[in-house]
Amino acid sequence: MKVLLVEDEPSIASVVNKGLTENGYSITIAPDGIVGFQLAAANEFDVLMIDIMLPGMNGMELCKRLREHGVYTPVLFLTALSTTENIVAGLNAGGDDYLVKPFKFAELEARLRSLHRRKQITLKEEDVFHISDIVIDFNAKTVTQHNEPVSLTSTEFRLLEYFVRNKNKVLSRIEILEKVWGIDFNMGTNVVDVYVNYLRKKIDKRPDQKLIHTVIGMGYMLKTT
DSSP states (O other): OEEEEEOSOHHHHHHHHHHHHHTTOEEEEESSHHHHHHHHHHSOOSEEEEESSOSSSOHHHHHHHHHHTTOOOOEEEEESOOSHHHHHHHHHTTOSEEEESSOOHHHHHHHHHHHHHHHHHHHHSOSEEEETTEEEETTTTEEEETTEEOOOOHHHHHHHHHHHHTTTSOBOHHHHIIIIIOOOSOOSSOHHHHHHHHHHHHHOOOTTSOOEEEETTTEEEEOOO
16 A cells, blocks of 8 residues: 655654554655645555644645645544544545544554545446436546536535435434544534535525435435435
8 A cells, every 4th residue: 555644753754654664555755745745746645644733734734735636545634633623624624534643553554444445445436427417527526517517625525425325325424424524433513414504505406306305313315216
């Protein structure tokens, strides 16, 4: 697995590099956000590990810029900021998962393997979906409705993708948090509800043909039948 580590603390970078290399990973290290952006934009990696507190360009801004430039490699944030607000901010910036410092090495490897599997599954699945008057191209990361482009953030796009790949199924908020944000517990926030509302405002405006339905007490469902 090819991993880019963007970390400005030499001691942490050295320990992570040594441990992952010994286990067969190919590690490239960037000492700041600017170099990290250049490497991630110009090379193919399986996972990006990005510290949030970075010189030059912080990890959240780095992730945002990569997504804006069409780089959708899975991002694992490494952070000492463990509050719910900081975690949500990182995931909303386009991150796929997070790991709070200090972390156990076994957990780091588990997170990397999970992100790599998720990427492989996505690549194997169908590239283009047609839902009602909406066309989603998962390869190009584009959405059109009535042949007009729809602008979605990276988080909104991942949420739509999860709904589409699980159409006509009731999805709980916990399932959505796990698959879209990489969180496997209830954070006690309404981040899922907020982003479902964002998505509805952009693609689900017709009152006579609603796509995303609220299932009271259970979650949400994208209904096509």
